[in-house]
Amino acid sequence: MKKFDKLTVCLDMHGCPNRCRHCWLGASPNGNMNGDELIFAAEKLKSFAESFEIDFWYREPDFCDNYSEMWDLTEKLSDVKTSHYELMSFWRAVRDKDYVPWLFSKGVRSCQLTLFGGEEKTDFYVGRKGAYNEIVKAAELLLEHKIAPRFQIFVNKDNIGELSVIERLIEDMELEKRCESFGAEFNLFIHQGSCDGENEKLYDIRVSEEDLEKIPKKLSDMTLKYFRKKDIKEVFGEKESDLCRAFAQDRSTFDLRESSPVFYVDGSFDVYPNISAPSSIYKLGNLKNGAEEIAESYLENKSAAQKASANVPVCEMAEKCGDFKSERLFSTGDYRNYILNKYCALS
Numbered sequence: 102m103k104k105f106d107k108l109t110v111c112l113d114m115h116g117c118p119n120r121c122r123h124c125w126l127g128a129s130p131n132g133n134m135n136g137d138e139l140i141f142a143a144e145k146l147k148s149f150a151e152s153f154e155i156d157f158w159y160r161e162p163d164f165c166d167n168y169s170e171m172w173d174l175t176e177k178l179s180d181v182k183t184s185h186y187e188l189m190s191f192w193r194a195v196r197d198k199d200y201v202p203w204l205f206s207k208g209v210r211s212c213q214l215t216l217f218g219g220e221e222k223t224d225f226y227v228g229r230k231g232a233y234n235e236i237v238k239a240a241e242l243l244l245e246h247k248i249a250p251r252f253q254i255f256v257n258k259d260n261i262g263e264l265s266v267i268e269r270l271i272e273d274m275e276l277e278k279r280c281e282s283f284g285a286e287f288n289l290f291i292h293q294g295s296c297d298g299e300n301e302k303l304y305d306i307r308v309s310e311e312d313l314e315k316i317p318k319k320l321s322d323m324t325l326k327y328f329r330k331k332d333i334k335e336v337f338g339e340k341e342s343d344l345c346r347a348f349a350q351d352r353s354t355f356d357l358r359e360s361s362p363v364f365y366v367d368g369s370f371d372v373y374p375n376i377s378a379p380s381s382i383y384k385l386g387n388l389k390n391g392a393e394e395i396a397e398s399y400l401e402n403k404s405a406a407q408k409a410s411a412n413v414p415v416c417e418m419a420e421k422c423g424d425f426k427s428e429r430l431f432s433t434g435d436y437r438n439y440i441l442n443k444y445c446a447l448s
């Protein structure tokens with residue numbers, strides 16, 4: 102069997118304390134895996150790649166109490182170890198005084214926090230009361246430890262009118278000035294996210310072009326700077342109707358295989374490629390039944406989604422699943438993914 106150049110395997114060892122309504126990874130039960138199970142996954146999959154890396158989360162980073170020990174174990178089990186991502190657990194940050202200093206010790210100098218507006222909207226979208234206050238507290242803790250918070254803001258029709266609350270929060274916390282004081286920059290970006298996992302359920306309230314006028318200028322300018330774009334419409338993409346018309350002329354198919362894939366292993370050892378939400382249409386197999394069938398399933402495009410993507414032209418998917426009258430905005434890649442998932446669900 103052909104070896105991958107690199108294989109990255111991420112286990113959902115403990116899941117996530119949140120149930121975000123925009124979560125592209127979907128809402129699955131939290132697992133309770135231990136270090137031996139991490140070793141088991143590494144032993145099973147390592148031989149399928151020239152270079153191997155393993156991580157202990159793909160939902161909430163560092164959610165398990167022994168995150169530091171798990172980090173060290175993944176270092177031992179990996180041929181290469183990517184630096185800690187600029188992602189964090191705000192849940193842990195406000196409960197564990199050692200966590201933010203630990204992030205700093207791992208070289209993290211900027212870290213992303215997600216908001217949806219003020220307290221009510223953010224708690225609603227994160228799916229947990231108290232989330233907004235924890236996020237604000239986590240931002241404070243980051244600043245105290247000379248890590249620059251970066252705000253990611255997801256918008257739909259129901260919260261895009263509330264962004265002035267975030268503008269005020271930035272001023273009240275003096276985020277720009279305080280980041281500058283330790284030589285960092287405060288960044289922020291707004292977008293609508295993909296349309297898979299939990300986020301697919303928000304399709305009906307997905308933003309359209311007229312909603313973009315509600316974004317305050319300061320936040321729009323920061324978003325353009327972050328994405329290096331000139332016009333906010335470039336950030337939010339095109340109307341679904343325009344994408345449908347373009348796709349209707351396109352007989353392309355898309356092979357989703359990569360030479361260096363990322364595999365997600367959920368709390369029951371089911372394995373999925375990191376393409377869209379880990380769901381039955383992407384499932385490669387269960388690691389307990391052996392790793393051969395998982396590698397083979399990926400390499401031979403056996404899952405329903407990989408097979409459809411490689412064989413069904415996008416024009417057929419657009420004709421069957423697209424809405425040729427919709428004003429909703431999508432990036433081209435996100436829309437292709439959305440109609441692929443929809444096509445598979447209907448097939």
Ligand code: SF4
Nearest residue numbers: 117119120121124160
């Ligand atoms: S978006 Fe992140 S924090 Fe929210 S439920 Fe998904 S994994 Fe958890």
